[in-house]
Amino acid sequence: MRTSPSLLSLTIDSAVLNLSNIADLSPLPDHIVIDLFLRTLRAGKLTEKVLKLFIDTGKDEVFSLIQALNIQVTLTPVLPTTIKDDEVDIVIGALRSDLTTFMNEWRPMFSRFHLIIVKDPDLKEELKIPEGFNLDVYGKPDMDQVVGSSTSILFSGYSCRYFGYLVSRKKYIISVDDDCLPAQDPKGFLVDAVAQHISNLTNPATPFFFNTLYDPYAEGADFVRGYPFSLRGGVKCALSCGLWLNLADHDAPTQALKARQRNSRYVDAVMTVPARSLVPISGINIAFEREAVGPALVPALKLAGEGKCRWETMEDIWSGLCVKVVCDHLGLGVKTGLPYIWRTDRGDPIASLKKEWEGVKLMEEVIPFFQSVRLPREATTVEECIVEVANSVKERLGSMDPVFARAAKAMLDWVKLWQSVGSSSSRSSAV
Amino acid sequence: MRTSPSLLSLTIDSAVLNLSNIADLSPLPDHIVIDLFLRTLRAGKLTEKVLKLFIDTGKDEVFSLIQALNIQVTLTPVLPTTIKDDEVDIVIGALRSDLTTFMNEWRPMFSRFHLIIVKDPDLKEELKIPEGFNLDVYGKPDMDQVVGSSTSILFSGYSCRYFGYLVSRKKYIISVDDDCLPAQDPKGFLVDAVAQHISNLTNPATPFFFNTLYDPYAEGADFVRGYPFSLRGGVKCALSCGLWLNLADHDAPTQALKARQRNSRYVDAVMTVPARSLVPISGINIAFEREAVGPALVPALKLAGEGKCRWETMEDIWSGLCVKVVCDHLGLGVKTGLPYIWRTDRGDPIASLKKEWEGVKLMEEVIPFFQSVRLPREATTVEECIVEVANSVKERLGSMDPVFARAAKAMLDWVKLWQSVGSSSSRSSAV
Numbered sequence: 001m002r003t004s005p006s007l008l009s010l011t012i013d014s015a016v017l018n019l020s021n022i023a024d025l026s027p028l029p030d031h032i033v034i035d036l037f038l039r040t041l042r043a044g045k046l047t048e049k050v051l052k053l054f055i056d057t058g059k060d061e062v063f064s065l066i067q068a069l070n071i072q073v074t075l076t077p078v079l080p081t082t083i084k085d086d087e088v089d090i091v092i093g094a095l096r097s098d099l100t101t102f103m104n105e106w107r108p109m110f111s112r113f114h115l116i117i118v119k120d121p122d123l124k125e126e127l128k129i130p131e132g133f134n135l136d137v138y139g140k141p142d143m144d145q146v147v148g149s150s151t152s153i154l155f156s157g158y159s160c161r162y163f164g165y166l167v168s169r170k171k172y173i174i175s176v177d178d179d180c181l182p183a184q185d186p187k188g189f190l191v192d193a194v195a196q197h198i199s200n201l202t203n204p205a206t207p208f209f210f211n212t213l214y215d216p217y218a219e220g221a222d223f224v225r226g227y228p229f230s231l232r233g234g235v236k237c238a239l240s241c242g243l244w245l246n247l248a249d250h251d252a253p254t255q256a257l258k259a260r261q262r263n264s265r266y267v268d269a270v271m272t273v274p275a276r277s278l279v280p281i282s283g284i285n286i287a288f289e290r291e292a293v294g295p296a297l298v299p300a301l302k303l304a305g306e307g308k309c310r311w312e313t314m315e316d317i318w319s320g321l322c323v324k325v326v327c328d329h330l331g332l333g334v335k336t337g338l339p340y341i342w343r344t345d346r347g348d349p350i351a352s353l354k355k356e357w358e359g360v361k362l363m364e365e366v367i368p369f370f371q372s373v374r375l376p377r378e379a380t381t382v383e384e385c386i387v388e389v390a391n392s393v394k395e396r397l398g399s400m401d402p403v404f405a406r407a408a409k410a411m412l413d414w415v416k417l418w419q420s421v422g423s424s425s426s427r428s429s430a431v
Numbered sequence: 432m433r434t435s436p437s438l439l440s441l442t443i444d445s446a447v448l449n450l451s452n453i454a455d456l457s458p459l460p461d462h463i464v465i466d467l468f469l470r471t472l473r474a475g476k477l478t479e480k481v482l483k484l485f486i487d488t489g490k491d492e493v494f495s496l497i498q499a500l501n502i503q504v505t506l507t508p509v510l511p512t513t514i515k516d517d518e519v520d521i522v523i524g525a526l527r528s529d530l531t532t533f534m535n536e537w538r539p540m541f542s543r544f545h546l547i548i549v550k551d552p553d554l555k556e557e558l559k560i561p562e563g564f565n566l567d568v569y570g571k572p573d574m575d576q577v578v579g580s581s582t583s584i585l586f587s588g589y590s591c592r593y594f595g596y597l598v599s600r601k602k603y604i605i606s607v608d609d610d611c612l613p614a615q616d617p618k619g620f621l622v623d624a625v626a627q628h629i630s631n632l633t634n635p636a637t638p639f640f641f642n643t644l645y646d647p648y649a650e651g652a653d654f655v656r657g658y659p660f661s662l663r664g665g666v667k668c669a670l671s672c673g674l675w676l677n678l679a680d681h682d683a684p685t686q687a688l689k690a691r692q693r694n695s696r697y698v699d700a701v702m703t704v705p706a707r708s709l710v711p712i713s714g715i716n717i718a719f720e721r722e723a724v725g726p727a728l729v730p731a732l733k734l735a736g737e738g739k740c741r742w743e744t745m746e747d748i749w750s751g752l753c754v755k756v757v758c759d760h761l762g763l764g765v766k767t768g769l770p771y772i773w774r775t776d777r778g779d780p781i782a783s784l785k786k787e788w789e790g791v792k793l794m795e796e797v798i799p800f801f802q803s804v805r806l807p808r809e810a811t812t813v814e815e816c817i818v819e820v821a822n823s824v825k826e827r828l829g830s831m832d833p834v835f836a837r838a839a840k841a842m843l844d845w846v847k848l849w850q851s852v853g854s855s856s857s858r859s860s861a862v
Contacts, residue, residue: 034465212712267698269696317656
């Protein structure tokens with residue numbers, strides 16, 4: 001049944017044997033490149049150098065094959081040159097003791113930066129952290145020493161990372177939950193979430209007018225016709241909220257209802273959330289300019305039955321609403337979209353649901369409050385803004401539910417703490 | 432040099448010859464499916480049925496190959512069942528006489544709907560329109576008969592399409608510029624822009640709170656944690672603004688400055704533009720519920736040196752600002768994002784720039800006006816809202832530039848026209 005091989009087929013076979021002499025494959029028709037790629041693979045000749053030869057063709061179908069065959073491409077992060085490595089702290093809240101996989105997977109992106117790892121004070125086991133990172137680890141003893149006991153701030157669970165925000169002295173902070181791994185883009189390349197966050201923070205935001213063409217500062221992008229020129233300079237971006245592939249960030253009821261739903265939609269866009277539009281900022285994958293809005297990231301809203309699953313918490317949503325209201329008042333920007341991270345499963349959504357999650361009910365009070373809160377013109381610093389918001393919370397929500405009165409108290413305590421600890425240069429380390 | 436064929440290779444060759452007996456290829460490993468696909472192709476055995484067999488595997492790399500090899504896939508538009516075909520008018524403004532390519536390329540999406548083609552009154556040549564469509568053509572004689580001469584409304588250039596909006600009696604209108612062709616998505620499939628627009632219009636919009644996970648009603652999507660449940664029902668979507676691959680919608684200066692820039696970024700997302708956030712709605716690729724906001728799409732702002740290039744016009748931007756302000760007031764939604772269309776080149780941006788485009792200067796006055804305009808509670812219909820906006824334009828912008836006084840007059844005339852012509856059932860046809 002087999003016909004004799006075609007001249008093309010013989011040529012490709014010969015090319016497989018002579019790949020080391022070929023400098024550029026891009027002039028070849030796409031289907032020949034694919035065929036050559038597959039035969040190279042089958043012949044066991046796909047070295048890193050040869051792989052690069054195929055990648056350099058820039059052909060989409062090569063990327064698809066690399067992705068389909070799950071070939072690991074070595075990552076070379078390209079960072080904007082305007083930021084020095086020592087201007088960034090990566091803050092990780094450790095809710096589980098074994099960080100080996102997490103750290104090793106993130107090594108290509110994390111290893112050039114300083115890391116602050118904050119251990120959940122409820123976690124009893126010793127942390128397991130692989131070698132080769134520049135990091136400081138903080139735990140309960142550090143919290144007691146730095147913060148003391150005379151405060152309403154609770155650093156347990158996901159809130160432990162806020163201790164890292166407090167002791168950092170860097171201009172920028174990037175924070176990723178410890179159940180997240182680097183994601184792949186649609187071409188199969190690992191996403192450098194750190195580089196994307198830094199790009200989001202160092203390029204202006206455009207909160208005062210909507211650009212239908214998404215981030216106008218991205219490569220190959222611009223402002224759409226009709227966008228006023230006076231607004232094209234944008235404003236400083238204070239916070240960047242990244243998104244999630246695999247397990248999206250749903251609340252307990254949605255997670256329970258759609259337990260098997262996974263997010264596979266990679267939306268290749270960064271956008272500024274318009275001014276006066278509120279947004280639920282998830283703390284799973286964020287970055288912010290600590291020097292610009294640090295004190296607005298505040299661990300204030302702690303739900304009664306809160307456990308160690310994201311969908312049981314609201315601390316980041318509350319903090320995000322504070323940040324957004326403050327940014328709107330001070331003329332700063334908040335972005336959402338890229339970078340994606342890969343979020344793995346943790347916890348049992350049905351069990352969470354049985355806890356009668358207060359989050360649903362509380363949000364119905366929280367959102368109208370934040371939509372209507374107005375900051376006085378005299379509030380010109382983040383600290384002053386947060387004090388104003390805290391006082392309004394106490395006044396308007398305080399009697400509704402004790403959780404709000406506690407939140408208001410925590411916000412006021414946080415500002416004091418930020419002013420004392422945050423401005424001092426004393427640091428505690430206990431690796 | 433050639434080694435004898437492997438057992439796998441022989442098996443695949445045999446499969447090529449027996450494809451008609453195979454019902455499902457999806458259990459096969461990806462690389463075998465690819466190999467089989469390529470060999471089937473080379474053997475000249477890729478019929479429509481066989482192609483479907485490969486597509487049904489759902490494998491990304493099959494889609495990539497189809498795209499790479501530019502294999503035309505027959506399109507079967509899937510429309511939401513809630514809309515009947517006769518609820519939609521597709522309105523095309525003809526600025527050039529030969530619509531043959533345009534109509535033939537759009538045939539798969541357009542042919543089941545009624546079309547209204549409006550000939551630019553400045554166009555002297557007869558229209559060339561291929562057979563096989565259900566359509567009405569309108570020209571200058573119809574405009575004179577329906578509208579008369581005692582009006583400030585000008586239907587020349589891109590504004591001719593508004594005559595189609597006026598004479599339509601359908602619930603929904605979709606409109607695409609005549610220099611646009613169907614786009615391909617990243618998998619190489621033709622985008623059914625009509626189906627996507629209808630989906631945007633028939634699913635709710637969420638203008639009162641930002642969802643970081645984009646359109647929560649899209650398949651596989653939902654609301655993010657922290658999104659208040661009381662707002663998850665959304666509101667009616669009145670307008671859908673689609674985007675552009677290849678030539679993006681830039682203004683004259685940007686187009687001149689970046690004459691070679693092409694948009695290749697396919698952002699797989701639909702989003703609601705938040706309430707109180709203004710947006711430049713481009714008229715190139717839009718759809719709207721005529722019964723909900725028809726009178727707000729108004730040909731009012733005509734630049735002095737306006738020609739027949741999109742980047743020389745502002746009529747759609749002005750109309751879009753009116754729509755957005757009215758939608759915000761009436762609690763309706765405006766979406767942007769998908770569908771993409773492929774926009775081809777037309778015109779010389781440098782020549783346009785020499786005309787000293789007024790658009791840049793005017794927008795600096797227009798935007799603060801629309802940002803601050805407030806409609807009275809008593810304005811409860813679109814017509815009433817537009818009259819209010821027109822009066823404010825006259826009052827606050829009228830003395831600044833005659834173009835604004837003319838715009839205000841045109842808006843008032845348009846509302847009267849809409850009430851007389853739009854509510855009557857007389858129709859004119861001159862195919």
